[in-house]
Structures are given as C-alpha cells and as structure tokens.
Amino acid sequence: MRGLDTTGGRISGVFTEKGFIRTRAVVLAAGAWASMFLRRHGVDMPQSSVHSTIFATTPGPRVSEGPIYTPEVILTPLLDGGYLVAAKARGRLELTPAGIRYARQFLPSLRKNWKLVELRFGRSFFEGPDAWHGKWSFDQPTVFQRMRVLEAKPKASIVQPALDAIAAALPQLAELKPARLWAGWIDSTPDAVPVISPVATLPGLVVAAGFSGHGFGIGPGAGRLAADLATGAPPVVDPAAFALSRFHDGSKLRAPAGI
Template sequence: MGPVPDPVTSDTAHPAKTDVVVIGGGIIGTSTALELAERGISVVLCEKGTIAAEQSSRNWGWVRKMGRDPRELPLIIESLRLFENLNARTGAETGFAKSGILYTCADEAEVARNEAWLEHARPYQLDTRMLSAAETAKLLPGMGTKFAGGLYTASDGRAEPQKAAPAVARAAQAKGAVILQNCAVRGIERSGGRISGVVTERGRIDCAGVVLAGGAWSNLFCGNLGIDLPQLKVMNSVLRTEPLSGLPETNTWSAKYAFRKRLDGGYTVADGDANDVEIVPNTFRYFTKFMPAMRSQWKALRIHLSGAFLNEWNTPRQWQLDQVTPFERLRILDPAPNRKATEGALQSLIAAHPGFAGAKVAQHWAGMIDVTPDAVPVISPVESLPGFIIATGFSGHGFGIGPGAGKLAADLVTNARPVVDPSAFRLSRFFDGSKIELIGGI
C-alpha cells in the first residue's frame, strides 16, 4: 500500500456547467485548477480516485533544475519560483525547502558527463557548479565513500509529496474550484468540432475546455478519443525511514542509492538508477518511438514479462460514454514495490555512510511513472479537438515541475500568453519528423 496523502474533502454537488474540467488530481491537475480558480475561471477537477493517491504522493520529493533536459529548464525555473511561495499561497505546509541537490561522481567519467550537462545549462545562468572531491566530502559529513567530485545546485530543494498536491487542491477549493473525488470522467462530448462537455460516472458537465492531467492513465483516455499519445509506464520503488539525526541535509544521488531528508525527520531512499518496466501491448505499439530511450537507459531498466501483459491486453481501449470504464474498475494504481531494489539501495547507502546503519524502515511503496519517448512532458493543445489540452508524460520529473506545468496548462486552455514557450512540449513532435532524443541526467 502506498503512502497516505493528506486528506481533501470532496465537494458534494456535481455541477451541470463550468468553464474548464481538469481530469486528474495529482500535482499537475491540482496546480492547473488553482491557477484557473485564481484567475476567476470556473473549474471542476475530477479525480477517479483520491487526490495525489498515485505518483504525486509516491515520488522522491525532489524539486530540481539540475540534470534536467534543457527543454524543461525555463519551466522548472518558474516552478521553483512558485514553490518558494507555495506555503503562503495555499495557507498550508508543503514541506518545501532549499536543501540543495548533489549528484556524486564516482570517477572522472561521471565528472565529464556532468560537465557536459553544464554546457547545455549554461545559457540559463543556473547556480549549478562542479565540486572537487574535497568540496563533495565537506557537503556529506560522515560519508565513508570518497567521490571524484560532484555536481551541486544550492538553490534546488525538496517538498513533501504527501502534502503538496492536497494543499494545492484545498487552496483551489478556497478560490472556488469544485473538487470531485471518486468521480471518473468517461469521455468528452463535442459540438461543431469543439468540446461541449464531459461525461462523468455521475453525469454530464457542460464545458468549453478540458485539461487531461491523468498521469499513467492518459494514453488510455486519449485512445478512446482517437488521439495517439505515445506513453508507457515505468515503476519506481521507494522506502522511507523513521526519523534519524545528524545526517546530511542535502538531497544526494549516487548510482546505487538516492536519498533526501523528510519533513518528519526520516529519509526517503531509492535506487539511484534502476526502474522496473513491464512488457505490455503498448511496448510493441510504441517500440520504434522508444528505441532511443531504450538504448540510452538500458542498464537502468529491469524488464519483466508478467501478468501485466494480459491485464493490459484485456483492458478495453474503446467504450461508450454510458458504459463503466477502466477508470472506475481500478481507481488507484498501487503496484507492489520491488523490495529487493529498495532494501539493496538502503544497504548500499549504509555501506557508503555508516550513519544510516541505525535506520529503521517505516514503509516501502511503488508508483507508476508516465513516460514519453524523449522523457519530456506533453503540455499541448490537440489540433483535432479544440479546447483539449494534454498535460502528462512527465517521466519522473513531474513533482518538481508541477506548479509551473499547471500554470502553462492554464495558459493554454484559456488562450492566455504562455508563461514559457510551449513548443518543446507539443504533442506533434512525435509525428512531425522531429528527432527523438534524450538530453540530461536522471
């Protein structure tokens, strides 16, 4: 069972009409709803399960510019600016802190790879810098492992995944947004070639705009509309410890482990590289588009063939709006964690830093990450369906970029001037002959 997000009380009335419907109650969907509500635009957020029950509460909690694809940098810079004021904006604790983030370098080859990323980031004038071996050791007191150096960004930080999206959702409610949990959207209705409404399991809502922030479910939802969204799911497993004292405050990544301090005094720990990938029908459907990612990340992928193939094969890809949908049959993706990976990460961390030897594991969990072929999100209008905006495929980078992505999605659905140039996030890049490539770190 996954971590328990802070609770959000659903609104009881099912509105007959609104300006915009947001589908999905993770950090992207709630941030979009808050942006719209603050602008005086009526918005209903529909979540098939509960707010932040999936990957938005299950991620590492890192809020980073460092190591990102350069296409994401303008948006994460804006998102970090929003995170700095998020407690005041929501009137709640989100756990945001500028703790700094460090990527350790085991050898000179890793130093060179990080220096290459710095060249990509140089135009953005970040405070990221390379550390010497001595500077890296100073930042990690008590660490037994000696590193060749590190890539460090002091202004990067952390926040609490179980708190952030719920805080944003409650703030959106306070500004007039309607939050409907356990209310799946079955599909979209059109009139004159444009969106005219959505049909939920509870009834119809008239609207002119829809933002799909459905995470790992987005491909399935789009397929029923005849929209091709190249997307696969990747599972990452995490553990948290009971509170510990006297250990590093800086979020730290190494190949065999990654850790960050939690607001409760414990630590979130995960394998620094490895993710689990199930072979499913979509694996073959999008094999060609994902080949660059497969070649680049092959060593970090644990590929399996299991019951997930048949589960996806037997999941309907088409349905009528008066039928029960897959979103109602399975409300929350709650995969069993790979405990071998999490326990191995903790043991590697203990071997590197003896101070973690007394760590008591409080919980293991896993989450399903929505990935695109180039590991860059889709935040984009759909030309064939005016009024429909997709905001998904954040590829494990979504928590930190969430507030900025919500702002951009709100701009696009209202035809406002976008906060950043959205062209890098267009859906059409996967079909217009653009080169699919991965740039950046983890």
C-alpha cells in the first residue's frame, strides 16, 4: 500500500503497487512501518523499534511444560525437546529520527528499563521504518517496495551469557547448546500496548499495529477487534485501552516493566 485517498475528509480508497482500490474502510496493519505511513497522512503515532535476538537450543531434559522465567532469561520448551531462549537484558535501541521525534513519550519507559537495553547508533538512522522518509508520491515505487523485509542481524554474543545463566539457575540444563539464532525489530509503543483503533481525523481508517513483542500471542483477538472496528460491528472487547488518542489526550500511560 502506497497511500490513502480521501474524499470529503474520509477514506475513499488506497493506492497500491497494483493500482487504485476504492474502499471506505482500511485496516493499517503495517507493523513497524505503521507510524511512518500514518505520518505521511498527518497522523501521529509514537512507535519505535527495538532490536532483539533469540535462539533455540538442542534438546535437553524437560524440566517444565510451560515457560520458565529467571532474572536473566525466559526459556520456552519447544516440541523438538529444545528450548527457545530470550535474554531479558539484551535489547538494542538505535538512535533514529523516529526515536528523537518520540523521545518525550518513550522517556518514562527508557528510564524504567535503561539497564535492559543498549543504545547504539546504526543503520536504522538512515533506512527502515524509523528513518526519515519525508513525503512520498503515491504513483511511484515507495520505501515499502524497496525494503520488503525488515532484516535484523542476530547478535551472537548474547548466547553464551544466556547459556551460563541457564546453567547457574537450572544445572539440569547445563548441557544445552545453541541450535538456531535469529533476530527481529520489536515495534514498540511507549506503554507497550498496541494501537487497535479508529483514527479520528481519517474516518474509515483503523490501525492495528505497535504490538510491542506480543503480536503472535494476541494476534487472533487483535484481528477480531480490528475487523469489528472497521466494519462497525460491536467490538469483541472494550477498545478503550488500545485507542490511538491515548498518546495525545493527556491520558496517563504506564511505563512497561521490560522493553
């Protein structure tokens, strides 16, 4: 999707790579790109991406059927007998134009969690959803076409400290070895609560983004709520907590414990 068309102040269509689609209802589920897309249409949604690496281990003794939380890691048992390991204090936040723009909104979260992230200057200042893209034309290829996949290089140095922490907390798992490693950008909002909300200034537009690391888990419910809001059906849950307006109307937002 390149952009939105409006008539009389409400959504009347979308410009896509394959042409124009006339519609009165659009759900913007653009993940980390949502804020940038909205800004092009004069809508402000504070959002910033945090680099996160996780890894899977070789099979080991099954010490729990559910996730295990230690102060350093979260271990989730996998069907193949291994574990998925997320190191709690290894997120990377890069300095970006979006980060600067939304620094005030993210400050409480950063203050609370500053020990959990490392701040860096990196490529995301110049490319990707948190870079500066200004205005783009809807009849030309856009940044969304140039960057189909938001790549993230895994940070291998998180593995050994995480395995050491596991061995110290759960000696039965001291023999676990890394099997697969990957990374991604977690598209976060200042309160780590997604935006699943109509946009007051653009009737017909619903945003479902900013899942802040919880998008798989709550995907089915979030999709249902977004569909209800887009079609005018009674919402499956009270959407108030997910309103985009909470960032602008003086609502008191809770800084998340974790990033």
